[in-house]
Amino acid sequence: MPSSNWWRTAAIYEIYVRSFADGNGDGEGDLIGLRERLPYLKDLGVDAIWLTPFYRSPMVDGGYDVADYRDVDPMFGTLADFDAMLAAAHALDIRVIVDIVPNHTSAQHAWFTEALASPPGSLARDRYIFRNSGDEPPNDWESIFGGRAWTRTPDGEWYLHLFDPGQPDLNWDNADVRAEFESVLRFWLDRGVDGFRVDVAHGMVKEAGLPSVGHPQQIGLLGREPLPYFDQDGVHEIYRAWRKILDSYPGDRMAVAEAWASTPLRLARYVAPDELHQAFNFDFLAAPWSARELRATIDACIEAADSVGAPTTWVLSNHDKPRHVTRFGSPGTARAAALLMLALPGAVYLYQGEELGLPEVLDLPAEARQDPVWHRSGGTDPGRDGCRVPLPWDASLPAYGFSTTGRSWLPQPDWAGLAASAQQGVPSSFLELYRTALRLRRTFTGPLTWHDSPAGVLDFTRDGVRCVVNLSGAAVPVPAGSVVLASGDLLDGTLPPDAAVWLRA
């Protein structure tokens, strides 16, 4: 495989393993199912896949509650299945990134079991964040999933969990914790993975003294205001140590941060030359469908990444956010947004099923829902199950071919028309749009230059492409050049509203 900084321009496809493809018929996606579908991903044109956690887990939070970082959960297969999948991906020139979850473990991790069985003040408890503050929790911190971030143990101590009580936060001031994660990184690097996606990369270090925030609704401040439990300067020392480990392996290994910081410049610190390689760009994902706001976001993100010599990344959907067909309100807009994203310089992260134009599933029955967000909000927040519904592969099979038995851990809506089999070879389909776009994208190089354009229109050139996106509400003339790809039909030489076109001079 060519190795020089492959991640700088890569198209990386996120696999939510549980919902991608089920190889053993139990209705849960797994590593065997994934391996069988690798040719589809090759054909789609992705450079790498990122796998959400498949480690041993009680699945309180879809596997982001890890009980054993060095083993595969039986739901997903075995280590041998992982090795076979990795070898098959590499044989197709597809790189593999795995998730690492260092902010918290599962409450069923051996360390936490030991901590609960050990007395307050013990070394086992010091690996987590336990405090004795009497009947009131130690501070006002809130769980990202709703409710307070502290749970009391029978002996009266409280432990911190920024997510579910089944996900106790680790104490990164403890040397065991640092050594353990360095060892876990090596375990997967030795197996041959190409990189890591670092979960809650901004969370591991907490402000000394654990001060209260001072008010409720703290989740609303995420990524906007400083918080004592996120984006503390101390996290960077951890990444400098990790970078040395990554660099000590051959083959251009990388890491991408799931980091939330209050400004693009603070986010850029995670991708300094001696830290991680990339960070997700949630500003782009969160930007409204407005030319002014998208252009400002694109410029700010490029500038911030340039300031440290890192590549930008772009993402429209992932396993935590409503799918962008639904967010933008129409498949046509989602197609235009895809052409915008795929023309930008840097790396792109695609979420499984976006290439099929899948919408968010809004009407899952309550009894099917599994996300702790749904449960902890008392059902007032639908949570993230709606973007995690298993993929439709074949319109003619039960569960649309997701499993060999027709089982599916979440019910699928009528997706016959969106199944991969129904879109294959249909030029106007989402799938063929993504395939063509991913193929053409490989020929685009260099930075972006904006053209003067009418209000509500984004128009920029890179070497190999001119991309025009019409967000103005009225048709606009298509500039001179030959059309190489369009998100929809052009009308008499004009670009309709909510459409995008790629041109060549």
Ligand code: NOJ
């Ligand atoms: C971010 C992950 O993407 C999300 O799914 C998970 O719930 C939290 N981190 C906690 O690990």
